[in-house]
Amino acid sequence: MKIEQKDYTLELLDDHSGASLSGVLRLASPAAYEQAFEPLRKALPLGPAEGYTLDIAKLTFMNSSGITGISRLVLLARQLNKPFVFVVNDAIPWQRKTLASLQKLYPKLSIRAGV
Amino acid sequence: MTSGLRLTFAFEVGPVAQTPREISGALGDALQSLLTTTHSEAFGTKTNVAVTELVTNVLEHAGEGTGTVRCEVALEANTLRIRVQGDASEEQCTEVLQRVDTLSTATDPKALLRSTLKERHAKRLKGGVGLLRLRAENGFSVRAERIAQQLAITVEYAEGGAQ
Numbered sequence: 001m002k003i004e005q006k007d008y009t010l011e012l013l014d015d016h017s018g019a020s021l022s023g024v025l026r027l028a029s030p031a032a033y034e035q036a037f038e039p040l041r042k043a044l045p046l047g048p049a050e051g052y053t054l055d056i057a058k059l060t061f062m063n064s065s066g067i068t069g070i071s072r073l074v075l076l077a078r079q080l081n082k083p084f085v086f087v088v089n090d091a092i093p094w095q096r097k098t099l100a101s102l103q104k105l106y107p108k109l110s111i112r113a114g115v
Numbered sequence: 116m117t118s119g120l121r122l123t124f125a126f127e128v129g130p131v132a133q134t135p136r137e138i139s140g141a142l143g144d145a146l147q148s149l150l151t152t153t154h155s156e157a158f159g160t161k162t163n164v165a166v167t168e169l170v171t172n173v174l175e176h177a178g179e180g181t182g183t184v185r186c187e188v189a190l191e192a193n194t195l196r197i198r199v200q201g202d203a204s205e206e207q208c209t210e211v212l213q214r215v216d217t218l219s220t221a222t223d224p225k226a227l228l229r230s231t232l233k234e235r236h237a238k239r240l241k242g243g244v245g246l247l248r249l250r251a252e253n254g255f256s257v258r259a260e261r262i263a264q265q266l267a268i269t270v271e272y273a274e275g276g277a278q
Contacts, residue, residue, distance in 0.1 A: 026167065028136040029175065061140075064168055064245035071232040093160065097252045101229050 003039065008059070012039055016046040018053035018085075025062040033069030040073055044080065051083030057114035060092060071102055078106040087114035120153050122190045129183025131174055131201065139170035146188060157274065158195055161253050162188060165197045165270050168245040172268070173201035182265070193274040203266035211266055215246065215259040224251035 003010040008023035019040055027033050044052055054073070056062075062070070077084040084106065088095040090113050103109045126142060128134050143163040151159035166186060173184040182202035189196045203211070221227040228251040231244055246268070249255040255270040 024140070026137075026140040028171070061163070061167075063140075063171065064248045067248060068232065068235065068244055072236055075233070075236050094164070094252065098248075101225055101232070101251070104229050105233060 001039065005036075010036070010039065012043055015048070016043045016052075017048050017050075018055065019043065020055035020058070020087075022056075022058035024060055025066045027063070027065060030065045030068050033065055037069050037073060041076060044073065044076055044082065047082075049082065051085055051108075052077060053085040053087060055087040055114055056095060057087050057089040057092075059095075062094070062098075067098055070098075071105065074102050074106050074109055078108070081108075083108040083110070085109075086111045088112070089114060119192075120190075121192075122150070122153055122188075124149070124188040125185070126187075127183050127185045130181050131177040131184055132180030134174060134184070136171070136174055139167050139174060142170060142186065143167035150190065154190060155274065158190065158272075161255070161272055162195060162197065164253055165249055165255060165272075166199075168249060169197065169199035169268055169270070172245060173199055176203065176207055177201040195272045195274075196269065197271075198267060198269040200262070200265055200267040202264055203261075208261045208266050211268070212259050212261065215257055215268070218247050218250050219257055221250075227251065 001012045008021065008025050010019060010021055012019040027036060074084055086099050088099065088111055090096065096111060099111050103111065124146065128138060143166040146166055147159040147163035150162050166188070170184055170186055177184060179202070184199065184201040187198045218224060218227060224247065228244065228247045231247055246257055249270055250257050253272065255272045257268065257270050259266060259268050
C-alpha cells in the first residue's frame with residue numbers, strides 16, 4: 001500500500017514486515033501524526049515475529065511531533081516484544097541522533113545504514 | 116565557511132489565527148538555504164530545525180491568535196542565536212518557564228529527552244519535546260523570558276564552543 005501526500009510518502013509492504021517513509025514530515029500536531037502513522041500501528045502486530053523494518057533513509061526532515069509519533073511506534077513494538085529496525089541515511093545527521101535516544105527506550109531497536 | 120560574516124534576519128507575521136501553519140517549515144527551509152551560502156551546513160540545518168520548532172510552537176499556542184509571531188536570527192562570530200516571540204497566557208508562560216528551567220539545568224539532556232518521551236507516551240500527552248530536542252540533539256542552549264503578555268524563547272548555538 002502506498003500513501004502519497006504533498007510532502008511525504010508512506011509505503012507499506014504487503015507482508016507487513018516493513019515500510020518506508022520518504023520526503024519531509026512536518027505535520028502541524030501530534031494528532032496529525034496519530035492519523036498519519038495509523039497504518040504503521042495497524043501493520044506492526046500483523047508482521048513476522050522477526051521484526052519490523054522502517055526505512056527512513058529518504059526522509060530528510062521530521063519535526064518534534066513526528067519524533068513523538070515515532071517514539072510511540074517504538075514503544076508499541078516494545079509492548080509487542082517485536083524487534084524494530086530503522087534503515088537510515090548517515091548523510092542526514094538527525095536520524096541517528098534521534099534514534100540513538102529511542103534505542104535506549106527499547107534494546108531490540110536496531111539502526112542500520114541504508115544509503 | 117565565512118566565519119567573519121555577520122548576518123541578521125527578522126521576520127514577523129500575523130495575526131497568528133490567520134497564518135498558515137506551513138509557514139514555519141517554509142521559513143526554516145528558506146533560512147537554511149540562505150545560511151548555507153554564507154556559513155556551514157551545520158548552521159543551516161540547525162537553523163531550520165530551531166525555526167521550524169519555535170515558530171510552530173508560537174503558532175500552536177499563541178493566546179487568542181490576534182497577535183503576531185516574531186522571529187529573529189543572528190549569526191556572528193560562529194554563534195547562532197534565534198529568538199521567537201509571541202503572545203502567551205499566564206499559564207503557558209509559567210509552564211514553559213518551568214520546562215526551560217528543567218532542560219537548561221539537566222546534566223544529561225539526552226536522558227531527559229528519553230524519559231520525557233516515555234512519560235508523555237504513558238500519559239498520552241501531546242508534544243512537549245521540541246525544546247528538549249533542540250538542547251539534547253542539536254546542542255542549543257535555551258532560555259525563556261516573559262515580556263508583558265508575551266513569551267520569548269531564545270536558543271543559541273556556538274560552533275566549536277561548549278554548550
